[in-house]
Amino acid sequence: MAITNAFISSSIIPRSKLSSSHSQISLFESITHISLIRDGFGFRQNKYLLRASIDSTKTVGSYSSSDQEADSVPMPIVLIDQDSDSDATIVQLSFGDRLGALIDTMKALKDLGLDVAKGTVTTEGSVIQTKFFITHLGTARKVEDPDMLERIRLTIINNLLKYHPESSERLAMGEAFGIKAPEKKLDVDIATHIHVKADGPKRSLLCIETADRPGLLLEIIKIMADINVNVESAEIDTEGLVAKDTFHVNYRGAALNSSLSQVLINCLRYYLRRPETDEDSY
Numbered sequence: 001m002a003i004t005n006a007f008i009s010s011s012i013i014p015r016s017k018l019s020s021s022h023s024q025i026s027l028f029e030s031i032t033h034i035s036l037i038r039d040g041f042g043f044r045q046n047k048y049l050l051r052a053s054i055d056s057t058k059t060v061g062s063y064s065s066s067d068q069e070a071d072s073v074p075m076p077i078v079l080i081d082q083d084s085d086s087d088a089t090i091v092q093l094s095f096g097d098r099l100g101a102l103i104d105t106m107k108a109l110k111d112l113g114l115d116v117a118k119g120t121v122t123t124e125g126s127v128i129q130t131k132f133f134i135t136h137l138g139t140a141r142k143v144e145d146p147d148m149l150e151r152i153r154l155t156i157i158n159n160l161l162k163y164h165p166e167s168s169e170r171l172a173m174g175e176a177f178g179i180k181a182p183e184k185k186l187d188v189d190i191a192t193h194i195h196v197k198a199d200g201p202k203r204s205l206l207c208i209e210t211a212d213r214p215g216l217l218l219e220i221i222k223i224m225a226d227i228n229v230n231v232e233s234a235e236i237d238t239e240g241l242v243a244k245d246t247f248h249v250n251y252r253g254a255a256l257n258s259s260l261s262q263v264l265i266n267c268l269r270y271y272l273r274r275p276e277t278d279e280d281s282y
Helices: 015-020 065-070 103-111 146-163 165-170 216-226 258-272
Strands: 008-010 023-026 034-036 041-045 048-052 059-062 076-081 089-095 114-124 127-136 193-198 204-211 230-239 242-250
Touching: 076 146, 089 146, 103 114, 103 127, 103 146, 146 165, 146 216, 146 230, 193 258, 204 216, 204 258, 216 230, 216 242, 216 258
Parallel strands: 008 041
Antiparallel strands: 008 034, 023 114, 041 048, 048 059, 076 089, 076 230, 089 127, 114 127, 193 204, 204 242, 230 242
């Protein structure tokens, strides 16, 4: 059953049932816990209620002040996976137990010229994970362009900040766009960790952990392109203030040798520690 122009309410599911097993709900199939109502749709887990208005796809959350005091702000995580599916880019979003079927996010992705081929909501313990399988609209091909991948990431984060403003205190983007900036800032000189590992004879695995900021993915890709390192695929993981990215890379169809690996590490470390560096300082 497609969730379009319908208003849906999930049954109130006790925490014991949600945490006892991995329960999965497809956004595009019949859902046993969902029934039609007239005044909107809700997803409730414990005290949190997710709603959409009758004439828009905006999703807003409401909870009492006592709930705010009792619940700490969970870790927001946005994961873009290019490895697990050969035909689609997988985007996974979680924010504790505060997210459900994100119709507003699906609309924002479609506004980028993308198609959400499939979507699922999975509950693991107390965390709700929403997963989208994304392709280019019309071509049904996965997203390869780094600029579009970064636009996807920032679109999802901006939506999270818009509809869950409390997330701003746990996100690096909250510094510029959120209501409340993170209290703890990362020292980028300390936070940056870069490793190159063997990944077979024809490619290497590049692992990067650094302070998140807008345009980070494009910056990393550009640095690699400048030294002719090719990116085959990637997993882009935004965890609050930190970006944890892995890239399958090669140099002219072969794995990186130790010398080139060190050059790559040095280049990335230099620029990732200096987000204010402009192109004229190369």
